[in-house]
Amino acid sequence: MNRIKAKYLIETPFPLDQAAEVLAGEQSSGTFVPVPGETASLKERFAAQVTSIEALDTVTTPSLPGAASNGESYRRALIEVSWSVENVGFNLSTLVSTLQGNLYELPQFTGLKLMDIDFPEDFGSHYKGPAFGIKGCRELTGVGKGRPLIGTIIKPSIGLAPEQTAETVARLAAAGIDFVKDDELMASPANSPFEKRVEAVMKVIHAHADKTGKMIMYAFNISDEWEAMQRNYDKILEFGGNTAMISINSVGLAATKALCDRRQLVIHAHRNGWGMLNRHPLLGMDFRAYQKLWRLAGVDQIHVNGIRNKFWESDDSVVASIGACFEPVLGGFEALPVISSGQWGGQAFETFRRTRSTDFLYLAGGGIMAHPMGPEGGVVALKQSWEAAVNGLSIEEAASSYAEFGQSVKKFAKIHHGS
Structure with a gap:
């Protein structure tokens, strides 16, 4: 399946897999509580997927304020998340809203940086790239x-x-x-x-x-x-x-x-x-x-x-x-x-x-x-x-x-x- 992939550097006081799932849910089909219509088949088709988590170091001081937990340690990791191209289509503005959007507001993170993006092959047939x-x-x-x-x-x-x-x-x-x-x-x-x-x-x-x-x-x-x-x-x-x-x-x-x-x-x-x-x-x-x-x-x-x-x-x-x-x-x-x-x-x-x-x-x-x-x-x-x-x-x-x-x-x- 054609998917958009993004890699993030994160810092969180929460377990890494839990924080990664919050990120994926916020930027696709999910919200803070289950809602009517969010069926298993809808989630399978449209939900973002966490495809990898690479644990890094742990620090004792948060890089950014506003964490939801007063944890004594803050875990850092590189995570990769993917979305179906169907979510975005050929829409750069929606692409950026999907890749970043409200992520920087989430209290589960005391650090979050978009590190890399991989576009699906379909994009090559639509976007022309530089003319010169x-x-x-x-x-x-x-x-x-x-x-x-x-x-x-x-x-x-x-x-x-x-x-x-x-x-x-x-x-x-x-x-x-x-x-x-x-x-x-x-x-x-x-x-x-x-x-x-x-x-x-x-x-x-x-x-x-x-x-x-x-x-x-x-x-x-x-x-x-x-x-x-x-x-x-x-x-x-x-x-x-x-x-x-x-x-x-x-x-x-x-x-x-x-x-x-x-x-x-x-x-x-x-x-x-x-x-x-x-x-x-x-x-x-x-x-x-x-x-x-x-x-x-x-x-x-x-x-x-x-x-x-x-x-x-x-x-x-x-x-x-x-x-x-x-x-x-x-x-x-x-x-x-x-x-x-x-x-x-x-x-x-x-x-x-x-x-x-x-x-x-x-x-x-x-x-x-x-x-x-x-x-x-x-x-x-x-x-x-x-x-x-x-x-x-x-x-x-x-x-x-x-x-x-x-x-x-x-x-x-x-x-x-x-x-």
């Missing part, structure tokens, strides 16, 4: 295998007029950038209305393409109310753009999927707000499960943070997130991992050592825009760092061999200790 993915993004930018796509974020994040943004893009394009994006804080403020920004930026991008044959990606932030997002999407098409950015946690799965289903623009998925879902080790959702949902919706690029980033996430977690993006979903659905957050060329060496891949979009904001030789030097330095990393050079050897990267080391290594 890694291969399509390389083709659009003309970047072959051997190095990542190099990109940056317009800084200052907000405050620049459309003409100022376009001037910056022109400089970056001339320096050989592959990708530029709006900051997630930039939507359509009074000083930079969306349409005027698109028109100004695309004018310089087309001029550069006419001159060099290279069409860079610019991810315009279309996040807004639903009708406005559709208009924004159409404006990018009207002016010949190829990429839109969505703050996916802000606009939601349904809106994101509807835009992805148009399959005319690359969809750059920004995960701002992600820490709210993941930062607590026993609450929320692991990135492995999270990115599967968004790839199912059809995003082409998704943020994964970066090595020695400016946020809280560990390098091990970032490497695991990158690896999760490379694992097939329903046999494919490949999305381009976006490495960002306090990046400069110094992290390229450790990133390549730990992943042995260049299938990334490597974003550096300050690492490009604040380079001592200007944004032009910043773009060149990023390319040099990846060339050196792939060729096995050390940071010191690269700094001696490449002038622009050497300047990066002088400025940024003091800020990113150990890089």
Whole structure:
């Protein structure tokens, strides 16, 4: 039978099998008491099933408040639960309500985190997945295998007029950038209305393409109310753009999927707000499960943070997130991992050592825009760092061999200790 499977990390003061059954019942046919109509045949067809329980450690302090028991010990385990696809159908919103829903409210748990999801094969015939993915993004930018796509974020994040943004893009394009994006804080403020920004930026991008044959990606932030997002999407098409950015946690799965289903623009998925879902080790959702949902919706690029980033996430977690993006979903659905957050060329060496891949979009904001030789030097330095990393050079050897990267080391290594 086609079933949806989910794995959870739980913590509970109750026996593990009892807590697992409460979870399964709450998210399928059950409630807190038996009800008329909940027949054995109905439960056999629709009830969630606990398929495995793997006991872990026991702790004496609950990770979260609100337990129904004042137990002296709290058991942790990995449990797997499955549902008939008949419960959900091809409905992403109902899928998420089934996988999470009221689970985080249950007093039987002092910790609960969705760790992984397996979709039934039927989903592969309904969901299209990313329209472009890694291969399509390389083709659009003309970047072959051997190095990542190099990109940056317009800084200052907000405050620049459309003409100022376009001037910056022109400089970056001339320096050989592959990708530029709006900051997630930039939507359509009074000083930079969306349409005027698109028109100004695309004018310089087309001029550069006419001159060099290279069409860079610019991810315009279309996040807004639903009708406005559709208009924004159409404006990018009207002016010949190829990429839109969505703050996916802000606009939601349904809106994101509807835009992805148009399959005319690359969809750059920004995960701002992600820490709210993941930062607590026993609450929320692991990135492995999270990115599967968004790839199912059809995003082409998704943020994964970066090595020695400016946020809280560990390098091990970032490497695991990158690896999760490379694992097939329903046999494919490949999305381009976006490495960002306090990046400069110094992290390229450790990133390549730990992943042995260049299938990334490597974003550096300050690492490009604040380079001592200007944004032009910043773009060149990023390319040099990846060339050196792939060729096995050390940071010191690269700094001696490449002038622009050497300047990066002088400025940024003091800020990113150990890089």
